[in-house]
Amino acid sequence: MSKFGCLIMGPAGAGKTTFCTAMIQHLQHSRRSCFYVNLDPAATDFAYQPDLDIKDLISLEDVMEEMSLGPNGGLLFCFEFLLQNLDFLASAIEPLSDEYLILFDLPGQIELYTHVPLLPELVKYLSRMGPLNINLCAAYLLEATFVVDKAKFFAGTLSAMSAMIMIELPHINILSKMDLVKDQVSKKEMKRFVDPEATLLDDEDTGRGTAAEYTVDVSNPQEVDQVMSGDSFKRLNRAVARLIDDFSMVSFLQLDVNDEDSVGDILSYIDDAIQFHEAQEPKDPREREMEEPAWEEG
Numbered sequence: 001m002s003k004f005g006c007l008i009m010g011p012a013g014a015g016k017t018t019f020c021t022a023m024i025q026h027l028q029h030s031r032r033s034c035f036y037v038n039l040d041p042a043a044t045d046f047a048y049q050p051d052l053d054i055k056d057l058i059s060l061e062d063v064m065e066e067m068s069l070g071p072n073g074g075l076l077f078c079f080e081f082l083l084q085n086l087d088f089l090a091s092a093i094e095p096l097s098d099e100y101l102i103l104f105d106l107p108g109q110i111e112l113y114t115h116v117p118l119l120p121e122l123v124k125y126l127s128r129m130g131p132l133n134i135n136l137c138a139a140y141l142l143e144a145t146f147v148v149d150k151a152k153f154f155a156g157t158l159s160a161m162s163a164m165i166m167i168e169l170p171h172i173n174i175l176s177k178m179d180l181v182k183d184q185v186s187k188k189e190m191k192r193f194v195d196p197e198a199t200l201l202d203d204e205d206t207g208r209g210t211a212a213e214y215t216v217d218v219s220n221p222q223e224v225d226q227v228m229s230g231d232s233f234k235r236l237n238r239a240v241a242r243l244i245d246d247f248s249m250v251s252f253l254q255l256d257v258n259d260e261d262s263v264g265d266i267l268s269y270i271d272d273a274i275q276f277h278e279a280q281e282p283k284d285p286r287e288r289e290m291e292e293p294a295w296e297e298g
């Protein structure tokens with residue numbers, strides 16, 4: 001029997017736990033079953049107590065103290081420990097029926113989504129490729145306040161793309177905290193970011209960045225200014241924007257956690273991505289027989 005779940009990912013403070021809370025409330029209102037898994041070994045404040053909490057296996061505070069590690073090293077240690085103790089997940093998740101939506105609330109450390117291979121390993125275990133056989137998708141949250149700063153928006157978009165490529169799951173990108181920008185950004189301007197296009201960084205006012213094709217004396221403000229506003233920097237911006245455009249993979253849904261319809265819309269996308277409703281439909285007994293081979297004696 002399949003199970004269904006969604007990994008809630010994104011940088012620190014993007015609103016992952018708040019989104020999980022809104023989603024749990026919405027699922028409850030819709031009389032649907034939800035299983036909430038906290039995988040952030042540092043998280044403490046929850047509106048809904050997790051049904052399964054990594055802190056019951058290992059806590060970041062203990063690791064930092066006992067192993068003399070910092071928060072990032074400590075987090076990676078906790079994830080390695082989780083991967084060595086996957087029964088912790090299996091014993092709680094295996095008994096769940098296909099009516100449950102399992103929400104995995106992940107930590108915000110960006111290295112988990114970029115270059116460290118721990119998350120792909122966990123995904124492999126949880127997903128249909130692994131023993132837990134969960135129809136999984138990923139929801140990557142990025143703060144909508146980034147929209148008012150194009151460079152941050154593109155940095156965030158690239159991190160979303162990196163996560164998307166690394167974990168190879170059906171992927172939904174979400175601009176969270178829409179309530180904070182509704183009054184600042186016009187609908188037309190927002191549309192350009194929700195479905196970003198290659199010309200987005202072409203505007204004259206981009207005015208920041210880090211890379212150039214030649215060496216810059218960073219102690220010389222004039223030289224730095226020249227590079228930032230120069231042709232090579234603009235070409236770099238355009239190349240990055242085109243890369244995102246060419247992949248045609250990055251577009252965003254807008255989330256306002258205070259608006260039930262907005263949460264419901266995102267749930268519909270998640271349901272579609274994991275084909276939740278198809279599994280709930282009553283099946284033709286002949287179809288079921290084909291899926292579940294009869295027990296052969298001997």
Ligand SMILES: Nc1nc2c(ncn2[C@@H]2O[C@H](COP(=O)(O)OP(=O)(O)OP(=O)(O)O)[C@@H](O)[C@H]2O)c(=O)[nH]1
Nearest residue numbers: 011012013014015016017018107108177178179257
């Ligand atoms: N105004 C507003 N604030 C929000 C929203 N979502 C989250 N916040 C606030 O943003 C802060 C971070 O929210 P969290 O839900 O803890 O974010 P997170 O991504 O789980 O954070 P980490 O666990 O640290 O990675 C909190 O102070 C929330 O109250 C939102 O939709 N609107």
